[in-house]
Amino acid sequence: MANGNDGGVVVVKVDLVIENAWVYRTFRQCFERMDIAVTGGKFFDVSPVSDFVEDSEQRVGARRGEWEAESVFDGTGKFVIPGLVDIHMHVESSMTYPEEFSRAVVPFGVTTVVADPHEIANVFGLEGILSFMEQETELDIFYGIPSSVPATRTEMETSGAEFGEKELRELLRDERVVCLGEVMNFKDLVAEGDTKSKRFLEVCGECGRKVRIEGHCPGLSGGDLAAFIRAGVDADHTEQTAESVLEKTDMGMFLELQEKSLKEEVVEVVKRKQLYENIALVTDDTMPDRLMEGHLNRIVRLAVAKGMPAEKAIYLATFTPARRMHLDDRGIIAPGKKADFVVLPDLESFVPEAVFKDGKRCVDAAAEGLENSLKKRFPDHFYSSVRCRLALASGFYIAS
Numbered sequence: 001m002a003n004g005n006d007g008g009v010v011v012v013k014v015d016l017v018i019e020n021a022w023v024y025r026t027f028r029q030c031f032e033r034m035d036i037a038v039t040g041g042k043f044f045d046v047s048p049v050s051d052f053v054e055d056s057e058q059r060v061g062a063r064r065g066e067w068e069a070e071s072v073f074d075g076t077g078k079f080v081i082p083g084l085v086d087i088h089m090h091v092e093s094s095m096t097y098p099e100e101f102s103r104a105v106v107p108f109g110v111t112t113v114v115a116d117p118h119e120i121a122n123v124f125g126l127e128g129i130l131s132f133m134e135q136e137t138e139l140d141i142f143y144g145i146p147s148s149v150p151a152t153r154t155e156m157e158t159s160g161a162e163f164g165e166k167e168l169r170e171l172l173r174d175e176r177v178v179c180l181g182e183v184m185n186f187k188d189l190v191a192e193g194d195t196k197s198k199r200f201l202e203v204c205g206e207c208g209r210k211v212r213i214e215g216h217c218p219g220l221s222g223g224d225l226a227a228f229i230r231a232g233v234d235a236d237h238t239e240q241t242a243e244s245v246l247e248k249t250d251m252g253m254f255l256e257l258q259e260k261s262l263k264e265e266v267v268e269v270v271k272r273k274q275l276y277e278n279i280a281l282v283t284d285d286t287m288p289d290r291l292m293e294g295h296l297n298r299i300v301r302l303a304v305a306k307g308m309p310a311e312k313a314i315y316l317a318t319f320t321p322a323r324r325m326h327l328d329d330r331g332i333i334a335p336g337k338k339a340d341f342v343v344l345p346d347l348e349s350f351v352p353e354a355v356f357k358d359g360k361r362c363v364d365a366a367a368e369g370l371e372n373s374l375k376k377r378f379p380d381h382f383y384s385s386v387r388c389r390l391a392l393a394s395g396f397y398i399a400s
């Protein structure tokens with residue numbers, strides 16, 4: 001926005017203005033008092049606050065031109081951060097489905113997730129994943145392709161499906177698929193000759209776009225860890241120690257810290273070694289009772305409680321995860337980026353006062369009503385997938 005040729009101020013119509021808020025400045029990890037303009041679902045401008053000195057008409061600050069807004073949000077005393085981005089999680093852990101999950105987490109400030117649907121894939125394979133992807137949600141859900149279906153050998157379990165190259169290639173055609181989910185079969189990955197894990201990585205490399213390879217490698221260290229990374233897996237979300245954080249980041253791994261990794265010694269080594277560029281905060285599994293208390297915002301709060309500066313924890317829950325998954329249109333409050341943002345009354349509770357998705361304020365999840373929650377979301381045969389023999393009296397006995 002600029003002044004006109006005659007020296008006058010250009011007036012631009014926008015959809016929304018957030019005035020006088022403490023706005024998160026991503027690349028400096030700090031807050032500054034700013035005004036934000038939003039239009040067309042994207043940030044239009046972020047500009048210094050325009051004040052007037054009480055006893056004069058001299059302006060303090062220099063908002064670039066004037067914005068004529070359809071709606072104005074008073075951000076005085078409030079903190080505005082980008083929408084939270086969770087790049088490693090499983091919808092099924094919440095015992096719900098994408099539509100309901102979206103209604104649960106958006107009020108907590110979560111606007112984007114990358115879901116690995118390996119639980120439903122283990123039962124219904126490709127059909128199960130597509131049933132998730134067909135659901136409409138306010139939350140932006142991207143997907144990781146399950147790399148281990150079934151989770152173990154077929155002779156050891158009775159899973160409902162197997163997931164192979166054919167299914168992998170079909171899903172890779174969908175741009176919402178951004179990664180291969182938690183590769184965990186170390187022996188298969190580093191074995192001699194052709195293996196399923198190796199073929200999966202090759203197919204991802206041939207798909208014509210950047211697909212991240214996510215890993216699951218608790219306990220791997222030294223030469224085994226180096227072999228795992230050489231094979232193409234460069235991230236890990238499992239439980240970390242201070243020692244594993246240093247070893248894995250030194251070897252080039254991107255770490256995704258979930259709740260059980262947020263110990264004081266882990267947070268301390270991240271702070272001391274300034275490892276913020278190589279780390280994100282994630283939820284992994286959030287059971288229903290915990291979901292009542294929060295989602296990724298709860299993990300941010302925990303990181304701060306363990307000693308991480310709030311500005312750094314926000315960085316690890318917004319920008320670094322978005323960058324990791326090549327979601328370059330979000331995770332930062334800047335012109336041209338998606339207007340997903342959260343208004344916080346303080347930096348202690350991390351409970352949002354308001355959440356905006358694509359520039360529009362999100363409604364309370366409860367407003368959807370019970371009737372909407374009870375609609376069938378899946379094919380009829382999904383509701384009768386558990387098959388077991390009839391329980392008979394002869395099948396029970398008292399052990400001596």
